[in-house]
Each structure stands twice: as C-alpha cells, then as structure tokens.
Amino acid sequence: MAEREHSIYFDPGKCIACVACAQACPTHAVRVREGMARLKPELCIDCGACIDACRYDAARARTSTPADLRRFKYTVAIPSMTFYAQFGREVMPEQILHALTHVGFDAFYDMSWMVEMVAGATDAWISECRGPWPRISVTCPAIVRLIQIRYPDLLDHLVPIETPRELAAKLLRRKLVAELRLQPEEVGIFFVTQCTAIMNSILAPVGLDQSYLDGAFGINELYGPVLKALSHGEPAERELGALAASESVSRAGLMWAMSGGEISGMRNANTMTVSGVREVMGTFDRIESGKYRNVDFIEAYVCPGGCVSGCLVIEERYIAQRTVQQIGRRLRGQNSVKEEKIRGLLRDHFFAMEDEIKARPVHAIPRDLRQAIAWKRERSALLDRLPRKDCGACGAPDCGTHAEDCLSGESSEDGCVFVRIANLEKTPAETRGNER
Amino acid sequence: MNGDAPPLPAPGEEVLYSESFPIRGNDFEHGGSVAARVKVILKQLGIPSDSIRHLSISNFEAEMNVIMYADEATLELQVLSGEVRVILADRGPGIVDLDLAMQEGYSTATPEMRQRGFGAGLGLPNIKRNSDVFSITSTVGVGTTLRYAVQFEA
Numbered sequence: 001m002a003e004r005e006h007s008i009y010f011d012p013g014k015c016i017a018c019v020a021c022a023q024a025c026p027t028h029a030v031r032v033r034e035g036m037a038r039l040k041p042e043l044c045i046d047c048g049a050c051i052d053a054c055r056y057d058a059a060r061a062r063t064s065t066p067a068d069l070r071r072f073k074y075t076v077a078i079p080s081m082t083f084y085a086q087f088g089r090e091v092m093p094e095q096i097l098h099a100l101t102h103v104g105f106d107a108f109y110d111m112s113w114m115v116e117m118v119a120g121a122t123d124a125w126i127s128e129c130r131g132p133w134p135r136i137s138v139t140c141p142a143i144v145r146l147i148q149i150r151y152p153d154l155l156d157h158l159v160p161i162e163t164p165r166e167l168a169a170k171l172l173r174r175k176l177v178a179e180l181r182l183q184p185e186e187v188g189i190f191f192v193t194q195c196t197a198i199m200n201s202i203l204a205p206v207g208l209d210q211s212y213l214d215g216a217f218g219i220n221e222l223y224g225p226v227l228k229a230l231s232h233g234e235p236a237e238r239e240l241g242a243l244a245a246s247e248s249v250s251r252a253g254l255m256w257a258m259s260g261g262e263i264s265g266m267r268n269a270n271t272m273t274v275s276g277v278r279e280v281m282g283t284f285d286r287i288e289s290g291k292y293r294n295v296d297f298i299e300a301y302v303c304p305g306g307c308v309s310g311c312l313v314i315e316e317r318y319i320a321q322r323t324v325q326q327i328g329r330r331l332r333g334q335n336s337v338k339e340e341k342i343r344g345l346l347r348d349h350f351f352a353m354e355d356e357i358k359a360r361p362v363h364a365i366p367r368d369l370r371q372a373i374a375w376k377r378e379r380s381a382l383l384d385r386l387p388r389k390d391c392g393a394c395g396a397p398d399c400g401t402h403a404e405d406c407l408s409g410e411s412s413e414d415g416c417v418f419v420r421i422a423n424l425e426k427t428p429a430e431t432r433g434n435e436r
Numbered sequence: 437m438n439g440d441a442p443p444l445p446a447p448g449e450e451v452l453y454s455e456s457f458p459i460r461g462n463d464f465e466h467g468g469s470v471a472a473r474v475k476v477i478l479k480q481l482g483i484p485s486d487s488i489r490h491l492s493i494s495n496f497e498a499e500m501n502v503i504m505y506a507d508e509a510t511l512e513l514q515v516l517s518g519e520v521r522v523i524l525a526d527r528g529p530g531i532v533d534l535d536l537a538m539q540e541g542y543s544t545a546t547p548e549m550r551q552r553g554f555g556a557g558l559g560l561p562n563i564k565r566n567s568d569v570f571s572i573t574s575t576v577g578v579g580t581t582l583r584y585a586v587q588f589e590a
Contacts, residue, residue: 152485153485153486153489285472285475288475288488288489288492289468289471289472289475289489289492289493289495289496290489290492290493290496291496365480365481365482366482367482369452369481369482369483369515369517369590370452370517372480372481372482373452373453373481373515375480376453376477376480376481379480
C-alpha cells in the first residue's frame, strides 16, 4: 500500500523526533529516522494511535478540505453516529444535521436507519451461516486492516457485509442523480468522521473496488463551525429540529457510536465485545489458538470504548458515551426495520461486499525454513547485545524491532546509544586519542 | 513405559531448531504463556499458519493439562524440515487408564476447574485430532510423556 493511500502523515515542521508515536503504534509501522517520524506504509493500519500519542501536533490526519467541496455541483454530508454525541445531551441529531447545511454542504443525510439495517442483516446472516466461529465484525476498518496484515487466518471469520456508510452513500447517490437530474460525478458525498481508518477506507477501500464516498471531514474540523451554526440557528428551527429527530433517527443506529452498540441490537447471536487495540490483539491471538469457538460474533474496535474515542473527536469519550445513552432514550425506541425485509434484501445480495478481503502479509522473514531459523538466531543474538530498555532512542519502538531493522539493513547495531557507549568504553583511551 | 526417554530424532532426521520451556503445575497465572511463546517462534520461522493453528490448539491443551494435573514439565519444541514436533514430559501422578483418558468427555477435573471452563474431557482427544503424529506414555506415580507433531510441505 502506497504512503499516499494512508490517512496519516507527519508534519516535518512540527515533528521533534521524540518516538512517542513509534512506541504507541500497535503494528510497529513508525520509525524515527533523520530527525523525523516516518511511516512504513505496508504496516500502517491507520488506527490513529500515533495522532493520539503525539504531543506536538505533528501526526496529522489527511482529511477533505472545503476546496474538495467545490469540485461538485451538489454536496451532502453524512455524519457518523459519533458526530451526534459531540454536542451534549441537549442537542438532538436532527439539529446537528440541519447545522451541516450552514457550514458548506448543500444537504445532509442521516444514515442511522442504514446502520440498523446492517445490524439486522448481520444478525440474520449469522443465524444462517456455518463457521468458522467466532465471526468478527467489519465495522472498524482498522481491525480489518489489522487482520489483513497480522491475522490472515482470521479473514474467513469476517462478516462479509458492507458497512452502513458505503451502502448509504451508494443509495443516496442513486437517489440524488434521479431526483436532481445530475450526473453521478456531480454529486459529492462526504462522511463526517472520528476516524483516520475510515478516511483510509475511502482512499483505499477493502472489499470494494472504489468507495461510494467522495471524501471525509474530521469531526475536529467541523466541530467549531457546526457549534456556531447551532447557536445561531433560529429558536423555531431548533425546536423543529428536536421534534423531527424523534421521527427519523434510529436509536439502534446511534448506539453504534460506542462499543457494545453493535451487538445490543442483535437478537440471534451469542456475542462479545472487545475494544482497545492491544486487547483486541490478545483476543485474536486466542481465536487463532482455537478459543472462543462457542462465541458467534465478536464486535472489535481498535479504539477503547468504540468510535467515541476515535482520534478526531472533540468530546471526551465518557461524556460522549453518556450523551449517546441520553439522546438514545429520547429517540423512538422500537426497531423501525422489519426482519423479513432485511432477510429478503440479504438474499438479493444488497448487503454483500463487492470484493473478497485479501491478506496483505508483510514478509520480513525469509520464506526458506533454514534461512528463517538463521534469521531468528541472528535476531536473538543481536537482541542479547542490545540493552532491552526499549527506549526508542534508535528510532525503532523497541529493541526487538531495532534488531529486525538491523537484519533488514535498515539500521545498524550502533544506532543504539547504549551499544555506542559500550563500544567507546571498550576502546582504550590512547587509541581514542590517536583516532582524533 | 519410557517416560524419561530422551527425544531422539530418527536416523537421517535433522532437528533444525529446538527450544525447551519449563511449565509449573498449578501456575494458572501463566497459563497459556508457553503456547503463546511457541506460537511467536513458529510465526518467526515462517511455518504455515494452518500448522501453527493446529499446534497452538494442542500446545494450549497440553500446557493446561500440566498446570491442572502435574507437578512440573518441560515442553520441548523441535522444528524439522516439514515437521514441527512437541515432546512434553511431566513429573506428576501419571494416567491410570490411557484408553479412558483418550475418550472424549472423560475428565478427572475438579468442579473448580470445570467452573473455569476446563475439564470438558476434550483435551487429549483434541490434541490427537490436531496432530499428524501422536503418542502418549504414562507411568502412574512418575509422569506422562506426550509426543505430537504436525507436518507441512517443506
């Protein structure tokens, strides 16, 4: 995967080469080289851990800009469920949707009903499917990437159902083209997201040839303008918005903003929720070793607590969770989607992914067994000579990764400051003098 | 009964890589850690993922057997061209009736163990099912030695 397909980049003007990002990265995809953090594109899953870790604002998200909107005749914003949780419990989703038309979009589109449809479809699909168990959700795109590079054996466990945002954008474009008599390419459909992995899923989709979305704005960028639009709105309009919200936004859909939301709407399945990338990796390790075969469905998120703690949010995670619960209580309770209808659409492949999700293994180790053993022995020997302090001063996140970088020729043993000091101490003082 | 016999490769065979891991009885705190370490090694050696999966299932079962029933054991991992072999020799009570122990559903687990999700009586049969080669020898009052291997295309 090319670097430009990733939604994360490092700003050379701001990066101070401190290795916090490299050490935070769950897939060891960042190195600090020549005074600057650099991405190893084949390893990056766009989870945004580096953005959260960076104290200097140097790890940045590649998101859409107002200039992108000008490429289209008609633009629509589709907010993520998490966006609804950013403005406190007094502001209802419908008001937020209306505010989006004051910040540069021609229209808004609420996809919560599609989220509810997809939850129902997943439920129905699982009830009809036979192993391998447990099935794993594809909702978190960073999880899908993680499985592609680290857990190729678990690819068969993924639920092959397209995400609500892509399905919503696909339907919406068709509808707008028919209603407004526009060409498909004249309609710009933009997601409003908490998540760099979703940005990446638009730039370089998995399970889909090309995204139905034209781009995505970070919640952090739209928060300010939307907040202003909300406070400037006419009281009557605000009142209207709150009323309309109870009519259209799905409570079951809104719940997807946080972990546990996806399974909360499922009726048939025996389910489990995991969140936080390291916990998820622990769970995947255990699935690989044959555990959890009695679980039907695992909802897994790279971000702790689910999408509400995405790297592009403004509202604090716990407050956002509370907001989701409280707004949810004010929304219409009963499911608005009929199970029979969903089963029919499922049979018609409406929810099906267009492409197969393929493995993207990263081959650092030689394929030949004898060479691989030699590689492993060299790695162990090298690691024995390194301090194992995992300080990151060499630019790699830990000593093990530094050893691997040395073996691949990307770095050298004396890239380690401790090795360099030890070498200096070994050299007698007089020879050091002579060298000078 | 040859519970103490050293694991010798057959003539002409070459063990390319081996490593031993001690396991202590009752060490629930580290339960599964040897299986996890072996998995990392097998991944580093580029062993086919399917074989790693089968071995990981067996290693976990075997490791938990030691933790639940034996005093201590050593798990020896041997990697040969086209085969990964595991020899797990424990010092412990041994198994009185091997045929019975190999039956699905048979278990001597205590209610406490069952409460933790163990003791379904699937351990040894599960290891056998996930292995291409399997043997077990046991001496009551001395210990049990388990050997299993998974083969793959070299």
